[in-house]
Amino acid sequence: MSFKRVILSGLLVVGFPCSVLAGDGISAHNLFQSLIGRPDSSKFYLGMFTQHINPNSQKKDNNVNNIVGVNYNGLFLGGFSNSYGKLTVGFGMQRDWHESDIGQSHWHYALGYRLGAMIGYDNRLCHYCGDLPAVPFIIPYLHLSYKRVGVEVQYAYVLVSASFFYRFG
Numbered sequence: 304m305s306f307k308r309v310i311l312s313g314l315l316v317v318g319f320p321c322s323v324l325a326g327d328g329i330s331a332h333n334l335f336q337s338l339i340g341r342p343d344s345s346k347f348y349l350g351m352f353t354q355h356i357n358p359n360s361q362k363k364d365n366n367v368n369n370i371v372g373v374n375y376n377g378l379f380l381g382g383f384s385n386s387y388g389k390l391t392v393g394f395g396m397q398r399d400w401h402e403s404d405i406g407q408s409h410w411h412y413a414l415g416y417r418l419g420a421m422i423g424y425d426n427r428l429c430h431y432c433g434d435l436p437a438v439p440f441i442i443p444y445l446h447l448s449y450k451r452v453g454v455e456v457q458y459a460y461v462l463v464s465a466s467f468f469y470r471f472g
Contacts, residue, residue, distance in 0.1 A: 353366050355386065368386075
């Protein structure tokens, strides 16, 4: 992993909540609780598409990931075909830093993160990934939905992905 990517990933993970919190007028007393976020609403995920950032990966890696997943009260579990065509299972917690309705319409958005681990990657993802039973991750996301149907966009260090969801409740 290059130094630039480590810095960029760190800035995105720290920058997302700080930019949201700055506009909300949250005191330093509540900063830690705000950074942790609130459990994301329950969702069912189906279908995921990926755009790899590295031009070499764009030519050879899988871009249709066929995700099936669920988030229940802030805990998620999902299976998908990873960039190398191998079945991968991801699990962990999902939290929103900020969510809001857009005007008086049925549109809604949320900004948050996923913290968890994935089983199914090897050394092609990183030089030590094949040696770990599960690869840890933290991924920022943005949800945009109309009524209960929406799309999630997330940044994951070497790619940007979009998946579709149905929001319960």
